[in-house]
Amino acid sequence: MLNKQQIRFCLDTMGEMFPDAHCELNHRNPFELVIAVSLSAQCTDVLVNKVTATLFEKYKTPEDYLAVSLEELQNDIRSIGLYRNKAKNIRKLCQMLLEDYGGILPQDRDELTKFPGVGRKTANVVVSVAFGIPAIAVDTHVERVSKRLGFCKWKDSVLEVEKTLMKKVPKEEWSATHHRMIFFGRYHCKAQNPQCEICPLLEVCREGKKRMKGKDKIG
DNA sequence: CTCCCGATAT
DNA sequence: ATATCAGGAG
Numbered sequence: 211m212l213n214k215q216q217i218r219f220c221l222d223t224m225g226e227m228f229p230d231a232h233c234e235l236n237h238r239n240p241f242e243l244v245i246a247v248s249l250s251a252q253c254t255d256v257l258v259n260k261v262t263a264t265l266f267e268k269y270k271t272p273e274d275y276l277a278v279s280l281e282e283l284q285n286d287i288r289s290i291g292l293y294r295n296k297a298k299n300i301r302k303l304c305q306m307l308l309e310d311y312g313g314i315l316p317q318d319r320d321e322l323t324k325f326p327g328v329g330r331k332t333a334n335v336v337v338s339v340a341f342g343i344p345a346i347a348v349d350t351h352v353e354r355v356s357k358r359l360g361f362c363k364w365k366d367s368v369l370e371v372e373k374t375l376m377k378k379v380p381k382e383e384w385s386a387t388h389h390r391m392i393f394f395g396r397y398h399c400k401a402q403n404p405q406c407e408i409c410p411l412l413e414v415c416r417e418g419k420k421r422m423k424g425k426d427k428i429g
Numbered sequence: 430c431t432c433c434c435g436a437t438a439t
Numbered sequence: 440a441t442a443t444c445a446g447g448a449g
Contacts, residue, residue, distance in 0.1 A: 251433095252433085252434075252435095253434090253435080253436080254436080254437075256436095256437090257435085257436060257437085288434095288435075289435060289436070290434085290435070290436090291433080291434040291435035291436070292432095292433050292434050292435080293433090293434070293435080294433070294434085295432090295433055295434090296433090402438075402439065403438090403439075
């Protein structure tokens with residue numbers, strides 16, 4: 211497990227590697243963001259943006275999503291995958307938004323998780339990106355990076371990873387940290403082919419050093 | 430834990 | 440062919 215100063219070094223370095231880390235899901239308002247993030251489950255941002263480019267022209271309000279059949283909405287998001295659950299969730303979300311929230315998306319993490327298809331991670335993204343509330347959304351990249359570097363234990367749950375990060379990182383840096391770790395995981399510390407050979411964090415990375423040792427025999 | 434699921438990279 | 444992708448619900 212890395213100490214607080216080692217974690218600080220890692221996060222600062224990630225910031226230098228990806229100074230423009232940001233939310234890569236295209237959206238124009240909080241409503242579009244919560245739709246985009248719920249669509250992004252087990253799917254790449256690139257593909258979500260490809261779909262929402264046309265989706266957000268066709269559907270601009272909660273009423274618009276409720277005006278078509280479930281099959282039509284399924285068809286409009288089919289290429290995303292998991293489209294049956296996602297279409298059903300979006301309809302229910304729109305219905306709840308109109309009936310229980312006056313069409314206004316609540317700016318509270320725990321309130322947002324009451325919507326179907328919106329779990330803790332999605333809610334954290336929405337409050338952080340749309341409303342500027344400090345939060346650390348732990349997605350597949352943040353979890354992988356945290357565990358490889360040794361920010362937390364290998365067996366920690368995503369909630370435990372989030373708690374650890376919140377404890378080790380100042381609150382005003384939560385959102386920036388979250389995006390830095392996503393970019394670091396997505397473009398450098400990748401799931402399949404991590405760039406350990408050119409990684410500036412190799413000296414503190416337990417998993418990276420382990421991987422490098424295994425390659426000594428080859429080359 | 431399993432299921433949902435198409436697109437893309439490896 | 441298989442792994443992975445800004446997960447969530449039952």
